[in-house]
Amino acid sequence: MANDEASFALTLMTTRQTILPKRLFAPGPSVAQVNDMFRAAAAAPDHGGVMPWRFVLVPGDKRAALAGVFAQALIERDAAATPEQVSQAREKAFRSPFVALAIARLGPCEPDVEPLERMVSVGAALQNFLLAAHSMGFGSSLTSGQAMRSKVLRSLFRLTEGEQAVCCINVGTADRRKPARLRPDVAAFVSSL
Numbered sequence: 001m002a003n004d005e006a007s008f009a010l011t012l013m014t015t016r017q018t019i020l021p022k023r024l025f026a027p028g029p030s031v032a033q034v035n036d037m038f039r040a041a042a043a044a045p046d047h048g049g050v051m052p053w054r055f056v057l058v059p060g061d062k063r064a065a066l067a068g069v070f071a072q073a074l075i076e077r078d079a080a081a082t083p084e085q086v087s088q089a090r091e092k093a094f095r096s097p098f099v100a101l102a103i104a105r106l107g108p109c110e111p112d113v114e115p116l117e118r119m120v121s122v123g124a125a126l127q128n129f130l131l132a133a134h135s136m137g138f139g140s141s142l143t144s145g146q147a148m149r150s151k152v153l154r155s156l157f158r159l160t161e162g163e164q165a166v167c168c169i170n171v172g173t174a175d176r177r178k179p180a181r182l183r184p185d186v187a188a189f190v191s192s193l
């Protein structure tokens with residue numbers, strides 16, 4: 001890799017930042033751009049080649065179904081949730097032009113790769129996706145919350161026994177840039193034997 005390409009990649013990685021869905025607007029990525037983001041995801045290290053991830057797109061005409069899941073999951077874990085809280089939960093499903101659910105495949109697999117290692121792969125796939133979106137000028141974020149573990153979500157996305165919903169991936173055009181977040185010093189997390 002040439003020096004200027006390495007420098008571009010480093011800048012890309014160090015300038016990515018979370019842009020939450022409420023700040024992501026149209027235009028969203030095209031079908032071809034989304035395909036490239038998933039190609040980047042598929043370039044993640046994957047011990048044993050077990051593909052421990054899958055992604056489910058949530059297009060505009062399915063956002064109401066996702067909203068229903070967010071509302072139902074809230075009511076199930078908090079029967080005292082107010083109508084306003086339920087409506088806020090529903091509203092979250094309609095933000096961001098692009099939404100997909102990231103799912104980790106952690107059940108038995110061949111070859112038998114530790115679930116911990118498979119989660120590392122899922123994280124790497126997600127990061128590659130976010131970096132690809134960032135390289136195209138889009139804002140992006142990952143959002144999770146307790147709904148990820150709910151039965152209603154598992155049912156809507158037809159999760160099988162070994163699968164776990166990790167988070168939503170949101171991509172769109174950011175209304176404005178945030179100030180850069182202070183990153184930890186390398187010395188704070190690297191030592192030598």
Ligand SMILES: Cc1cc2nc3c(=O)[nH]c(=O)nc-3n(C[C@H](O)[C@H](O)[C@H](O)COP(=O)(O)O)c2cc1C
Nearest residue numbers: 016017018019020141142143144145166167168181
């Ligand atoms: C699996 C996963 C789920 C996340 N879910 C949320 C979320 O529900 N809400 C949120 O504000 N941020 C969520 N985040 C984003 C982190 O909060 C964010 O990365 C962190 O605040 C650092 O910001 P940065 O990405 O700009 O460095 C999630 C991150 C990961 C890895």
